[in-house]
Amino acid sequence: MYIGLDLGTSGLKALLIDDAQNVLAEASAPLSVTRPADGWSEQAPANWITAAEQALEALSVHDLSGVRGIGLSGQMHGAVLLDASDTVLRPCILWNDTRAYQEAKALDADPKFREITGNIVFPGFTAPKLVWVARHEPELFSKVAKVLLPKDYLRLWLTGEHVAEMSDAAGTSWFDTGARDWSDALLAKTGLSRAQMPRLVEGSAISGALRPELSARFGIGKGAVVAGGGGDNAASGIGVGVVKAGQAFVSLGTSGVLFAANDGYQPDPETAVHTFCHAVPGSWHQMGVILAASDALNWFAKLTGTDAETLTSGLGALRAPSKTLFLPYLGGERTPLNDAAIRGAFIGLEHATDREAATRAVLEGVSFAFRDCRDALAATGTQIESLLAVGGGSRSDYWLQIIATALGIPVKLPVAGDYGGAFGAARLGLMAASGAGAEIATPPAIAREIEPVSAQIAAFDDGYARYREAANRIAGLT
Incomplete structure (x- = not known):
């Protein structure tokens, strides 16, 4: 044991x-x-x-x-x-x-x-x-x-x-x-x-x-x-079996992480990507980090006097992004802006913006922030071939559909279980005691896979372009 x-x-x-x-x-x-x-x-x-x-x-x-x-x-x-x-x-x-x-x-x-x-x-x-x-x-x-x-x-x-x-x-x-x-x-x-x-x-x-x-x-x-x-x-990466190049997970916790394993060392500090050693020999990992993921949804739920589950239930089929944009910089941002002072915003509010439209904007804004992370990782040469979703926000299929469509890659949901830091730590304890290597850090069984909604990919590309333009204005980059 x-x-x-x-x-x-x-x-x-x-x-x-x-x-x-x-x-x-x-x-x-x-x-x-x-x-x-x-x-x-x-x-x-x-x-x-x-x-x-x-x-x-x-x-x-x-x-x-x-x-x-x-x-x-x-x-x-x-x-x-x-x-x-x-x-x-x-x-x-x-x-x-x-x-x-x-x-x-x-x-x-x-x-x-x-x-x-x-x-x-x-x-x-x-x-x-x-x-x-x-x-x-x-x-x-x-x-x-x-x-x-x-x-x-x-x-x-x-x-x-x-x-x-x-x-x-x-x-x-x-x-x-x-x-x-x-x-x-x-x-x-x-x-x-x-x-x-x-x-x-x-x-x-x-x-x-x-x-x-x-x-x-x-x-x-x-x-x-x-x-x-x-x-x-890194321990969570061991827990979900993300140990080889091409493997990645997206964590929808209070903050958000797009974590990718690498077989070699390929830093690019200008992207604000974290490049760290992995927890097993001869491997590294990179992370794009956003400071408000589920935290942004919980903030909006509190603002509207409800809860996150109520906000996200009943959203139905995935639609084109809301005309309203949300920038999730509630407490600054890491990747790619590296700006502790920047703050979030709703942009494009109109009479037609109701609670549902604003909820969709929040989910889309966080997802576009993950696309920023994906693009920053790609700028270092890191490519994502397989993506797992973990964290409390992964309970929302609608949100995962947005992420899959915005990133253009299927999102896999593991079977129910605990694959986080404590499980990864226990696996590392097993490796140390037995002399086993990273081969024991296998990915969990997959319960289902959420595909990008092909009919909405172009609309989400356009939505991301609007988001990036607004983010650049807020950050003073244009």
């Missing part, structure tokens, strides 16, 4: 699978975020340990003596700062904290960062956070002995080891993504050194053994190993 631990922002999830990768049990524990100032977002790492203890206690009602491996998945980019005795120096600055926007801009102005990391230095990444700490909390910065990513603090608790893995490390802005190693040059530019970084392993490799006292406490088999694991999206 194998356990996957997925450390999210709002909660920690634990999943137990058997040797055949069947899910045997799951448990979760909630987490909260503190916002002590505008744009700040923090969590106390001690709360992650408490959540992990709760989830493992819940799993331990089952016989865990046969557990051979544990995998980790987690929110990326967070800065966990430890002193020489592994004491946490301050609350973790999270991925969605924007206080370091000026520091990120300054680092990104140095061409070495894009050249070595293959990515823009976004405000949410780890390196600018440390520059902010050095500038605003210099006494604390002087005590930093180790910098860990969130899930790797869980690893420290589990194993006593300071270890990171490639997919998560690639989102720090200190990482040579092509070479799969820390960059001494970039670390030096932020006042740090390799000695302050954790040791690196591949996501499917052994990072350490479970501490005996935890083995005894939770009844986990002695000698169970802890895998390197993966950042949340």
Whole structure:
């Protein structure tokens, strides 16, 4: 048996699978975020340990003596700062904290960062956070002995080891993504050194053994190993079997991700595409990221005093895009605009715009934002041959029809099940314990496939052209 631990922002999830990768049990524990100032977002790492203890206690009602491996998945980019005795120096600055926007801009102005990391230095990444700490909390910065990513603090608790893995490390802005190693040059530019970084392993490799006292406490088999694991999206890629070039998934969660696997390293930072290592050796992945996917629909539902399911039920057959356009930039945008200050808009409102037309505009606007991501990925040479849909928004067939038609590619829906970060982490635990490779990360069985509506493709091409023209105006690009 194998356990996957997925450390999210709002909660920690634990999943137990058997040797055949069947899910045997799951448990979760909630987490909260503190916002002590505008744009700040923090969590106390001690709360992650408490959540992990709760989830493992819940799993331990089952016989865990046969557990051979544990995998980790987690929110990326967070800065966990430890002193020489592994004491946490301050609350973790999270991925969605924007206080370091000026520091990120300054680092990104140095061409070495894009050249070595293959990515823009976004405000949410780890390196600018440390520059902010050095500038605003210099006494604390002087005590930093180790910098860990969130899930790797869980690893420290589990194993006593300071270890990171490639997919998560690639989102720090200190990482040579092509070479799969820390960059001494970039670390030096932020006042740090390799000695302050954790040791690196591949996501499917052994990072350490479970501490005996935890083995005894939770009844986990002695000698169970802890895998390197993966950042949340990379682990989800392992969970849905997106590990080879041509494979991709679209995630319709609060935010939206178009994730594609690559057999080689092919960065293009100018596109605002994230190019990171995958969680298995010799592979990389790219992501187009939009900041409001289901969140945009939920925002509109709240605005109209209803819920998302009510809005989307009864929309009927797919029609040509609404005359009304919606730009889903409610809290800025990543791909392709890389603009934290840009905001969304309804454009082309008229007397005929009723709730149904506006709902369709929201669904279409988010889908066109995914087309932006598809085009940005294509600009790097990444082609999508197979596309899975996951996340809460994938329950709407109408929305998936829009996405399939806007992108011109069928969208596959897996059979019911949990294929997210916790399942991918458990698979990585299996790989580490058994020595298996990426071949075990098979795609799930497909329940059905939603084809593009051929009669509407031309209309959606025209709708996307109008959307892009409006987006360029809002972004000041024309």
